[in-house]
Amino acid sequence: MSKSILWKCMYMARDLRSGALFDAIKRYCHGDVLDVGGWDFFESIKKRKVGFDSWTVLEVERQDVDLSDDPRVKLVIGDGCNMTFEDDRFDTILNIQVLEHVFEPIRMMEEMTRVLKPGGIMIILLPTTSTMHMAPYHFYNFTRYWSEEAIRHCGLEKVSLTPLGGVWTSMASHLLYFVMQSVRVKGMSSPEIKRGLLFYLLYPFMLLFAALSFPLCLLFGLGDLQEEANNHLVVVRKPSN
Known part of the structure; x- marks a missing residue:
């Protein structure tokens, strides 16, 4: 392996x-x-x-x-x-x-x-x-x-x-992983989980949201909550x- x-x-x-x-x-x-x-x-x-x-x-x-x-x-x-x-x-x-x-x-x-x-x-x-x-x-x-x-x-x-x-850096991490899961990177997605029609319709907007939010989450992470x-x-x- x-x-x-x-x-x-x-x-x-x-x-x-x-x-x-x-x-x-x-x-x-x-x-x-x-x-x-x-x-x-x-x-x-x-x-x-x-x-x-x-x-x-x-x-x-x-x-x-x-x-x-x-x-x-x-x-x-x-x-x-x-x-x-x-x-x-x-x-x-x-x-x-x-x-x-x-x-x-x-x-x-x-x-x-x-x-x-x-x-x-x-x-x-x-x-x-x-x-x-x-x-x-x-x-x-x-x-x-x-x-x-x-x-x-x-x-x-x-x-x-x-x-x-903390919270914001976790959100940044989740946004990054969302992109990798959405394209079914091996080990980050399960083949048995299917995508619905709404996913494909909304996917471009999801990517745009992730791209805009990721740097903001990293910025806010500088003063993060650690709960x-x-x-x-x-x-x-x-x-x-």
Whole structure:
């Protein structure tokens, strides 16, 4: 399985607007790192000065991507909800926009907690207002309250819980995704969902509205309300024994 050029561009855009994520990674990332479902996220990491001893990418299947020529980086094929790693194995665990694609996200949280060393750090990026993508493997969005309950459930200590984006940036994102869904970009549309006659009649006006509204939404997003954040950046620590 490989990413299309479109998806690579989408992830580049995510990286550009996720400065807080990379700040957290640079601050907390250390030692032996597990990147759960990271695909080629390491490509974004190696451009930045991030300290680590080893970097393990856990994926459910082999990916058509050249992770790195760095001998410290390796790909492991396995199930993030049933890991084969021993307890207390990693110093840092990353989970970047992965839990929404897992049918049992709390199970993955439990497994990540198990393999994280006491005192280790887990960094999670969770979508809150995401539209459908990577269908049919998009199951959830998560509120900050889910994050707080999951932290308690797993016995972790909250370091920070930061909303990224808000109402207006969510609207801008939805307008962009509307255009891609309307032309049935793979992974963003379901073939079983049919278009009605009114859709085709109104579609030119919808596109005009989206084109005019998108830059305004980005502008208003500079002073956004964060109750409906695009994502939440969660940093937690496993208590020391």
